[in-house]
Amino acid sequence: MSTQTIEIIPNPTPTPTQPGMFVPQAAKANAYDTITWHNGDSVGHWPAPSASNPKGWFPNQIAPGDTSDTLAPGPSNPPGTPYTLNYVCANHNDEKGTITVNPQQ
Amino acid sequence: MPVKKIVKNQAGVEEGNNSEYSVQKLTSVTRREFLQKSMMVTSSLALTAMLPSFIPENWATVAAQTGPCTPGQTLNTIMEIPAHRTSPTSPGTLQAVLKVLNENKQYLAASVTSGNPPVCNNGQMRYISGYDKTNPSKVWPQSFPETKGSPAPAPTLRCRVGDTVQVTLLNQVKVSDFGKTLDVVETGTSTCDTSITPKPDGSGGVNTYPGDPSFETPPNCFHGSSSTNLHYHGTHVSPNSIADYVLANTRPSPRDSSGKPTVDEAFVEADFAEIFKMCADGHSPQLWHDLPKTWQDKQEALLKNYDLTAPWKGVNGPVNGKPALPPDQQLWPKDEAAINSCMWPQYYIGAYPSCFVPPIWKKGDPTSPQMGQAPGTHWYHSHKHGSTALNLANGMAGALIIEGEYDEKLRPFFVRERVLVLQQYGAQINLMKSGINDQGQANTNIKGDLVFVNGQYTPVLQMNPNEMQLWRIVNACHRAQIALSAPPNGIKWVQTAQDGVQFDKKNYNPAVTNAAISVPAAINSSGQTGGSLAAGNRIDFLVQAPSTPGTFNITFGRGTLLFTVKVAQDTSMPVIKDPMPFPTKDQFPIIPEFLWDIDPAKVTVRRSLHFASIADPSLATPANPHPAANRGTNAPSYPPPTHIIDGKKFNNQIDQSMVLGATEEWTIYNDSTGAAHPFHIHINPFQVTEIFNPAGGNTTPAKLPPPWIWWDDFAIPPAYQPPTPTGGTAPPPVPGYFKMLTRFVDFAGIYVLHCHILGHEDRGMMQLVQVVSNTGHVEHN
Numbered sequence: 001m002s003t004q005t006i007e008i009i010p011n012p013t014p015t016p017t018q019p020g021m022f023v024p025q026a027a028k029a030n031a032y033d034t035i036t037w038h039n040g041d042s043v044g045h046w047p048a049p050s051a052s053n054p055k056g057w058f059p060n061q062i063a064p065g066d067t068s069d070t071l072a073p074g075p076s077n078p079p080g081t082p083y084t085l086n087y088v089c090a091n092h093n094d095e096k097g098t099i100t101v102n103p104q105q
Numbered sequence: 106m107p108v109k110k111i112v113k114n115q116a117g118v119e120e121g122n123n124s125e126y127s128v129q130k131l132t133s134v135t136r137r138e139f140l141q142k143s144m145m146v147t148s149s150l151a152l153t154a155m156l157p158s159f160i161p162e163n164w165a166t167v168a169a170q171t172g173p174c175t176p177g178q179t180l181n182t183i184m185e186i187p188a189h190r191t192s193p194t195s196p197g198t199l200q201a202v203l204k205v206l207n208e209n210k211q212y213l214a215a216s217v218t219s220g221n222p223p224v225c226n227n228g229q230m231r232y233i234s235g236y237d238k239t240n241p242s243k244v245w246p247q248s249f250p251e252t253k254g255s256p257a258p259a260p261t262l263r264c265r266v267g268d269t270v271q272v273t274l275l276n277q278v279k280v281s282d283f284g285k286t287l288d289v290v291e292t293g294t295s296t297c298d299t300s301i302t303p304k305p306d307g308s309g310g311v312n313t314y315p316g317d318p319s320f321e322t323p324p325n326c327f328h329g330s331s332s333t334n335l336h337y338h339g340t341h342v343s344p345n346s347i348a349d350y351v352l353a354n355t356r357p358s359p360r361d362s363s364g365k366p367t368v369d370e371a372f373v374e375a376d377f378a379e380i381f382k383m384c385a386d387g388h389s390p391q392l393w394h395d396l397p398k399t400w401q402d403k404q405e406a407l408l409k410n411y412d413l414t415a416p417w418k419g420v421n422g423p424v425n426g427k428p429a430l431p432p433d434q435q436l437w438p439k440d441e442a443a444i445n446s447c448m449w450p451q452y453y454i455g456a457y458p459s460c461f462v463p464p465i466w467k468k469g470d471p472t473s474p475q476m477g478q479a480p481g482t483h484w485y486h487s488h489k490h491g492s493t494a495l496n497l498a499n500g501m502a503g504a505l506i507i508e509g510e511y512d513e514k515l516r517p518f519f520v521r522e523r524v525l526v527l528q529q530y531g532a533q534i535n536l537m538k539s540g541i542n543d544q545g546q547a548n549t550n551i552k553g554d555l556v557f558v559n560g561q562y563t564p565v566l567q568m569n570p571n572e573m574q575l576w577r578i579v580n581a582c583h584r585a586q587i588a589l590s591a592p593p594n595g596i597k598w599v600q601t602a603q604d605g606v607q608f609d610k611k612n613y614n615p616a617v618t619n620a621a622i623s624v625p626a627a628i629n630s631s632g633q634t635g636g637s638l639a640a641g642n643r644i645d646f647l648v649q650a651p652s653t654p655g656t657f658n659i660t661f662g663r664g665t666l667l668f669t670v671k672v673a674q675d676t677s678m679p680v681i682k683d684p685m686p687f688p689t690k691d692q693f694p695i696i697p698e699f700l701w702d703i704d705p706a707k708v709t710v711r712r713s714l715h716f717a718s719i720a721d722p723s724l725a726t727p728a729n730p731h732p733a734a735n736r737g738t739n740a741p742s743y744p745p746p747t748h749i750i751d752g753k754k755f756n757n758q759i760d761q762s763m764v765l766g767a768t769e770e771w772t773i774y775n776d777s778t779g780a781a782h783p784f785h786i787h788i789n790p791f792q793v794t795e796i797f798n799p800a801g802g803n804t805t806p807a808k809l810p811p812p813w814i815w816w817d818d819f820a821i822p823p824a825y826q827p828p829t830p831t832g833g834t835a836p837p838p839v840p841g842y843f844k845m846l847t848r849f850v851d852f853a854g855i856y857v858l859h860c861h862i863l864g865h866e867d868r869g870m871m872q873l874v875q876v877v878s879n880t881g882h883v884e885h886n
Binding site for chain 1: 217218221226227228229281282283284285298299300301302303304305307308309310313532533537538539551
């Protein structure tokens with residue numbers, strides 16, 4: 001049940017659909033950990049389970065300098081199986097990240 | 106190698122684990138002093154003659170043996186910040202600088218998987234760093250490598266009754282390390298901390314805190330955890346301005362372009378020196394305009410800049426030349442309105458001064474307070490509503506030892522004093538963790554935070570054979586009740602004080618050396634209560650080691666290991682040939698007159714308060730009209746229970762108003778089964794005179810014989826749910842209660858009472874108390 005922050009930083013080779021990037025891009029967590037995103041970029045970003053579902057996790061994008069609400073992954077279904085949450089920035093379709101959740105500690 | 110046990114979780118499931126430990130070394134208690142003490146105790150000579158030679162708990166621990174997340178280490182001694190005085194009898198001054206900082210820390214936590222040992226977790230956690238202003242080179246915890254990377258209590262403050270306590274509180278939390286913790290929830294327009302549990306299939310998430318629709322209403326929800334203040338728990342001082350004022354709200358310092366906090370020691374030095382001088386001279390600032398003009402100007406500028414830049418929103422400057430915050434969310438206008446109404450303002454940026462003098466009671470002196478400060482084991486902690494639980498889970502609490510005759514009279518009977526601060530650590534509150542388990546039901550896998558002692562999990566406390574020690578135990582857990590098991594065979598203890606107030610010698614019983622400590626307090630064989638260690642309580646024990654070496658487990662609850670006592674001779678110390686005796690009743694300190702029993706005949710007001718935890722009414726069924734106030738297996742479809750007093754949550758209105766000097770009798774009910782809510786009221790302690798614990802088997806209330814024990818925090822016995830008759834419906838629960846006598850003396854003002862399960866307090870189980878002066882015009886034409 002640790003806490004961790006995923007940073008959103010400017011992409012060193014920015015494109016219109018990927019001005020920023022998630023660090024770490026592939027995060028690991030245990031069930032019942034809590035995760036937030038901190039926007040260190042100069043534009044808004046919006047982590048979401050899919051581009052077509054921008055409000056799937058958070059009702060609003062993350063303003064520059066701000067931090068998201070908390071994402072709190074639980075164990076898998078069926079129990080005991082690791083699973084991966086794929087997510088994307090709803091504002092920038094090529095900004096992608098994953099969170100691999102270990103259901104047991 | 107001794108075999109120790111560590112527990113899997115607080116339910117007491119144990120499994121074996123081997124670990125090594127080493128022994129503490131004495132440095133400042135000299136061999137000569139020790140020998141003197143031992144001889145004098147055993148020969149019953151003039152005991153007080155040697156008092157000045159004793160220096161309590163100032164010995165160092167050996168170097169760190171291992172890093173964070175390692176159980177069974179040698180117990181840390183928390184650094185002390187003492188008062189200094191020019192002569193042994195002159196009033197002293199304690200000058201502490203306390204900084205709220207943060208860093209990534211590691212700590213053990215119960216595994217969510219049954220049978221697994223504790224796991225090492227980590228996260229950004231706030232903590233209180235501190236140093237003695239007269240010795241700034243030694244900083245807790247940074248100067249102590251054994252604490253590196255681990256949570257730890259705040260430094261221990263130690264003074265005497267009548268000393269001046271001056272605390273410079275600097276809030277230097279790095280806001281960017283915590284999400285959404287500089288909110289404006291006090292306006293009622295913003296949000297609580299929010300947690301989303303993602304669906305593993307990627308289809309979205311579920312708002313499990315504060316729910317959607319929200320089951321919490323600001324300000325009674327988790328929020329604003331980067332703001333802070335300090336409560337001096339157990340002190341009998343003013344609740345106003347710069348004393349024990351818990352309605353202050355100090356935001357973190359802004360930072361310069363290099364990231365350094367701009368509100369630091371140098372920034373406050375001159376202004377706080379002036380404020381502290383006013384306090385020492387007996388006229389602390391009572392109004393904003395009593396503060397130094399330079400400090401007024403600095404705070405006004407900081408607050409206006411805060412409103413302009415809205416750092417909690419990540420805005421770097423004014424928007425089109427106007428404040429980034431809408432008017433109803435700006436802080437300075439609120440302070441300004443309070444100032445114009447001759448009220449003490451709520452908001453500050455970066456720093457806050459605390460200053461008070463624990464008062465001396467002087468018999469026959471018309472200038473004496475009616476109630477003195479009881480010398481004893483007290484504590485201090487952050488008390489910002491909405492974040493008290495998380496701040497304490499991060500470790501923001503420390504012991505406050507106020508010495509007096511009690512300590513002086515007891516000192517000859519023990520060799521070493523141990524300050525034991527019990528804390529539960531966590532980087533996050535449970536309700537913010539995933540709300541769904543494998544079946545989409547409540548997160549019942551999440552266990553309570555483990556209990557640590559002085560920042561360590563199941564540490565090892567060393568005693569010499571036959572040695573007597575004084576243990577000052579502070580339950581600074583944000584939630585856990587510590588029902589201590591009876592001491593293991595060989596270890597003997599006798600309680601000497603409860604909640605920082607010594608026992609009357611009639612309640613001190615050296616004949617009983619193996620008492621367990623229950624929560625709520627039990628009635629002992631003499632019809633009096635034993636002690637108790639609910640969250641917020643303190644207990645002092647004299648503890649006698651056996652004559653032969655050995656290892657002894659101190660446990661609580663259902664056998665959960667709290668710490669281990671290793672009895673082994675420290676070769677740097679003299680051998681004690683015979684067991685050091687407990688003081689006899691005659692030798693026990695006489696309780697000062699101001700702590701004599703409150704006279705029930707002087708009671709002018711009686712009132713009742715009802716604490717209750719209420720489940721979602723939709724859970725009720727005809728067969729079960731009183732569902733347990735437990736989130737159970739229904740989350741997130743159902744909210745967690747609501748915690749209320751007298752039918753409502755905290756609402757910023759005065760709930761209890763009384764006249765200064767009044768003696769009152771209160772009956773405090775617990776209308777709910779389950780939790781024994783610890784009732785705590787600031788400023789004035791109380792005496793418990795009657796207990797009814799139906800869930801504990803009481804069929805009639807127990808009227809306690811005088812002299813009554815003093816408390817400032819008492820676990821209200823829970824209600825009893827009678828069985829449901831066959832074919833019938835469940836009868837209503839039978840509330841538990843206790844009665845108490847108290848006096849609202851010496852200090853008028855506004856302060857709080859609340860449940861000391863601090864998540865309950867944060868979520869609304871709190872009331873405002875206002876003590877008003879009855880002095881006024883005797884004639885008006």
